[in-house]
Amino acid sequence: MTQTIILTVAILTVLGLLLALILFWVARKFKVEEDPRIDEVEKVMPGANCGGCGFAGCRAFADAAVKATNLDNQYCPVGGDEVMQKVASILGFTVAKKAPQVAVVRCNGTCANRPRVNEYDGVQSCRVKAALYSGDTGCSYGCLGCGDCVAACQFGALSMDPVTGLPVVDEEKCTACGACTKACPKHIIELRAKGPRGMREYVSCVNKDKGPVAKKACAAACIGCGLCAKTCQHGAITVTDNVAYIDFTKCKLCRECEAVCPTGAIHGVNFPKELDKDAVKKRIADRKAKAAAAAKAAAEAAKAAAEPVQPAAAAEKPVEKKEVANG
């Protein structure tokens, strides 16, 4: 009996050693040389494997980063600048800082603003719904409310508000990976700069219909009137296809557009104080009056200067200048 046990242990030990040797030899012989920096980079990555960078996961990102000659085309939105600096220091590259971004839902078609005209009892999927028709309301562009974006978010940053029927972004959790922007068949969700202390200004509507049609479908629609673009001092607002868009790289957060918007389609978020529309409107009016007065004065001065020499040309000039000032 004892002998059997000893024999078994001995055989298994010898066998184990033998196999270990073979494994050791195979591991040496067929070793794949890999840049050790890939592991290092992967270690500093967030490890979410969300694909927000455009690669299959964090390791794929690290692999590409190590092979790349610079990091211009690579950015980890989840880790942000912090991670990118670490990656750059490992690889000896330099990266420019990028402003942190956040997902913004550009639709304010709540149940109250946008009355339902159809009832949908099909599959609760925006993609399926979008393939069937334009939506339950008169608006062909707005949120369909089935929550494909919520399902796409790996970070739990999106949820459907049962009262408004619209998705809500949790700014703390949002990593700006962009999965929701791809999941939305209506392309409502956009990644925008988070802004200083989270303050930002955006047009919460993507309706390309003409004003009356858009307004009929939704009380909070952008009607493309262009008042905001005219008011904006920084050239940040453009109106194309009957819908305004605020360029967040140019916006100075003066909130004048928000004050003049007749439908309330422009939203300002995370501002410390509530917007005093009348005060802002007064400010704009004062500025306009001042500009008009200045233009008038300039015109008169020009008139006085020009009169003795060229009376015909001087008669035209003030009219021109006035137009510029008013426009």
Added chain:
Amino acid sequence: MGKLTFSMGGVHPHDSKYARGCAIEELPLPQTVYVSMAQHLGAPAKPVVAVGDTVKVGQVLAEPGGFISAFIHSPASGTVKSIAPRKDLAGNPVMHIEIAVEGDEWDPAIDRSADLVTAIPEDRTAILDRIKACGVVGLGGATFPAHVKLNPAPGKVAECLIINGAECEPFLTSDYRIMIERPKEIVIGAAIMQKVLGGCKCVIGIEENKPEAIASMGAAVAELAYPGITVQTLKKRYPQGGEKQLIDAVMKRQVKSGGLPIDVGAVVQNVATSLAVYEAVQKNKPLITNVLTITGDKMPVEKQHNYLFRIGVPLSFVVEQAGGVPDFAAKMISGGPMMGKAISNLDAATVKGSSSVLYLSEAMTRREPETNCIRCGKCADACPMGLEPFLLNRLYKTADLEALEKNAAQDCIECGCCLYSCPAHIPLLDNIRQAKGQVMGVIRARAAAARAAAEAAKK
């Protein structure tokens, strides 16, 4: 020959053709018509009229916007009020020409008499040109431009022209009514298409639940005595009217994955298309009218209608003329209950392919809650294309495009048999339709890349 049918899958919904006894009535003209620029498969048409122009009935409003596209003609006389995007049936903006109707003045070139013209023109190209110029598209549902289909690519020979009188969708009776009321025109239209295709044989396929239509078409074929035209009775089974199913039923040939009917020597056209071809070639009348059925599951027969309507009349006008939306209606569908689209915008205009306004009651339309797949395989038994819907559904959920293509999601004809037969009420069709779209996108992208590579190699 006995009764034929296709070899695989299919379901047997109740045919519900309640409006079969309603003779075709002509719908009056409303104050305004809206003519869509995208009422055919392929590129949208390009308007050739301007705002303020006066147009006559039958005048060209728009010309084809590509190879697969069609002419569009004015359904009414009056003034062009606007050319602007307007919401279609599904609520998506599409370019429409708005015409304020004034009187009913027809283009004098159109022969409006009821005389039957039986002599078929000799020149094949002239016939094709007429069909193209009159904007004839397939009226069986897909609205594929007829002149393209009737002009097979070089090297492909049509052996059999199949005239589709199956009308397998429940409720619809427009094809049935024209087969009863205008059989001779349909037969002449078929003979014209036969001529265009080089004198192949022609089979008119009609399902057995329409014996009057079979008798009427048979009599017309016998009386006109064109060579090689026969009427074939088909078993009642959905989707018999599907192009590939009909070819299978009549010719016992199967179109392979990614192939076209002409690959097996078949050309399929609907009876309504045949009628449109007759009117285009023999009467010079463009496709500006079609027949649609107004019906419903709880509708008294006297309120149901088969209307000859001008293409472009708003649906709301059609509904109003038929006495408004009935109380029981929970859902309105344009087309049949199996493949039709729900009408989400009643202001939408009718298009060339409009075949019905169907009112369904709550009980008929309500979806049961989805439960788990029990692997019964009913969907696979029902699929007329031999696909495995349960598998495609699962692959769609994991977004495995490669496997979806391997399992031929792109061959789905969206007939809805899988959804109809599923005891677990799984929205198979909804998901497979998505999958099909994605796979088609991949296939198209690959083809485009291959073309680009070939171009580059040439240079």
